[in-house]
Amino acid sequence: MPLIQMQHVSKWYGSFAVLTDCSTNIEQGEVVVVCGPSGSGKSTLIKTINGLEPFQAGSIMVDGISVGDPKTSLTLLRSQVGMVFQNFELFPHLSVTENLTLAQIKVMKKDPSTAIAQGLKYLDRVGLIEHKDKFPGQLSGGQQQRVAIARALCMQPKVMLFDEPTSALDPEMVGEVLDVMVQLAQDGMTMICVTHEMGFAKKVSDRVIFMDQGKIVEDCTKDEFFNDSGNRSPRAKEFLSKIIQQ
Amino acid sequence: MELDFSFYNWDLFKNFLQKGLLFSLQLTLVATVGGIVLGTILALMRLSGQKLLSTPATWYVNLMRSIPLVMVILWFFLLMPSIIGKSIGAELSAYITFIAFEAAFFSEIVRAGIGSIAKGQTAAGQALGLSYSQNMQYIVLPQAFRNMIPVLMTQTIILFQDTSLVYAIGAYDLLKGFEVAGKNFGRPIEAYLLAAVVYFLICFSLSRVVRKIQSKVAIIR
Numbered sequence: 001m002p003l004i005q006m007q008h009v010s011k012w013y014g015s016f017a018v019l020t021d022c023s024t025n026i027e028q029g030e031v032v033v034v035c036g037p038s039g040s041g042k043s044t045l046i047k048t049i050n051g052l053e054p055f056q057a058g059s060i061m062v063d064g065i066s067v068g069d070p071k072t073s074l075t076l077l078r079s080q081v082g083m084v085f086q087n088f089e090l091f092p093h094l095s096v097t098e099n100l101t102l103a104q105i106k107v108m109k110k111d112p113s114t115a116i117a118q119g120l121k122y123l124d125r126v127g128l129i130e131h132k133d134k135f136p137g138q139l140s141g142g143q144q145q146r147v148a149i150a151r152a153l154c155m156q157p158k159v160m161l162f163d164e165p166t167s168a169l170d171p172e173m174v175g176e177v178l179d180v181m182v183q184l185a186q187d188g189m190t191m192i193c194v195t196h197e198m199g200f201a202k203k204v205s206d207r208v209i210f211m212d213q214g215k216i217v218e219d220c221t222k223d224e225f226f227n228d229s230g231n232r233s234p235r236a237k238e239f240l241s242k243i244i245q246q
Numbered sequence: 247m248e249l250d251f252s253f254y255n256w257d258l259f260k261n262f263l264q265k266g267l268l269f270s271l272q273l274t275l276v277a278t279v280g281g282i283v284l285g286t287i288l289a290l291m292r293l294s295g296q297k298l299l300s301t302p303a304t305w306y307v308n309l310m311r312s313i314p315l316v317m318v319i320l321w322f323f324l325l326m327p328s329i330i331g332k333s334i335g336a337e338l339s340a341y342i343t344f345i346a347f348e349a350a351f352f353s354e355i356v357r358a359g360i361g362s363i364a365k366g367q368t369a370a371g372q373a374l375g376l377s378y379s380q381n382m383q384y385i386v387l388p389q390a391f392r393n394m395i396p397v398l399m400t401q402t403i404i405l406f407q408d409t410s411l412v413y414a415i416g417a418y419d420l421l422k423g424f425e426v427a428g429k430n431f432g433r434p435i436e437a438y439l440l441a442a443v444v445y446f447l448i449c450f451s452l453s454r455v456v457r458k459i460q461s462k463v464a465i466i467r
Contacts, residue, residue: 050373052369052372052373074372075375075376075377078372078373078374078375079374079375081373083370083373085366085369085370085373087366089366089369090370091367091370091371091384091385091389092389093388093392102374102384106376106384107374107375107376107380108375151374152373152374155375
C-alpha cells in the first residue's frame, strides 16, 4: 500500500478553485518533486497532506490515517509528517537546541535529555553542531534552513514535505541546503518537494508532478518529464523551455 | 502673590504624601498585573473564533473603552453597596475598578501583539504537532509579549497618572496627599506645584526606563 494516497482532492474558496480533482500515490522511500508556475496550487497541495490546508472534497490517507476525517488527531498526524517552510520559520525566541527539542518534549513527551541527544544528533547531521547554543537570528539563511530540516527530522517523520525550501535563500546558500536534501533522499527518506531546482529534480527525484491552475497536469517519472518532452502537455513544455533558458 | 515653599520638607512627605504615594503605586501595580492577566484572557477569547466567547469579550472591551474611567470608578463605588448590601470601601473599590477597566485596554494591546506574530510561526508549530494552546503558550505569546513590553509599560505609566482619578471616591492617593497638605498649610498652590513636579519626575524617569528595557528585550532577528 502506498504511504500517501491522495484521491480526487479539491479545494475552493467560494467559486474560486484552488485545487481541482488532484489524485496521486506516493510510495515509501519515493522522492517526488512538485513544480509548476506560481499560483498553480503546489504549496496548497502539499499542505493538505498534513492538514495545514483543509480541503472540501476527496480523501488523503497518510499511512492509513485519513487526513480529512474530523475524528483524526491532526496533532498526532502532523508529528509524523515533517515540514520545511520557504521562510524557515524557526522560533526566533528559542535557541537552536530549544527549537530542536520543543516538539519532542511537548508533543512526543520525551524527557529533555533524550530530546537534546536526538536534537544534537540531527544538528550534527546537517553540519551545524557548533551552533547549538545560538539563536536563529545569529545564523545565515542557509544555516537556518538546515536547522529547520533537522528540527523536522527530530520527530522521526514518515515523510518530509518541503515547501520551496531554497526560494528565500541567497544564491550562494542554495547549495548547502540542497546537499542536505540530497543526502536525505539517498538515505531513503520519503520526500515531497515543491521546488524550482530542476538540478535537484534531475539528480534525486523518482517522479515529477507538474501542476497548473490547481490541477495535476503531469505525473510521470523524471526521465519522461525531462527527456521525453514530446509527449508532455503544452503547459509543461512551455514551463520546461523557460527553465532551460535560465 | 508671594509663594512660600517653607513647608517642603521631610515632615510633609512623612505626614501627608507617603501614605498616598504607597497607595498610588500599589494600585498601579495591582491594576497592571490584574489587567494584563484579565486582558490576555479577553484577547484570547476574542481571537478564539468561538462566538460564545468572542462576542461577550468584544462587548466588554468596547463598553469599557467608551466610558470615561472616572465614571466607571464612581458608578462602581455607588452601585456596589446597593447590589451586595454593604459598602466595600474606596480602596478595594478602586482596585477592582482599575483591574476591570485596564483589562480592556491591555486586551487590545495583547490582541495587537498576537496579531504581530507572523502566520508562518503558527503554521510551523502546527506542523510539528503542537496543539492550539501549546502553540499559544510556547510560540505565539512569548514572542508577542516581548514585542508588547514597551507598549504595556507605556500604558502602565498612563495608568499611574490615572490613579489620581480616585479623588472621585475619596480614596487617599498621592494627589490627595498634596491636596490635604495644601489645605493644612494654607498653601494649595505651592502644594499642587510640587505635585506636578513629582508626577512629572516619576513618569519621565519611568519612560526612560521603558526605553532602556526596549533595547534589552528585543529578539535578535
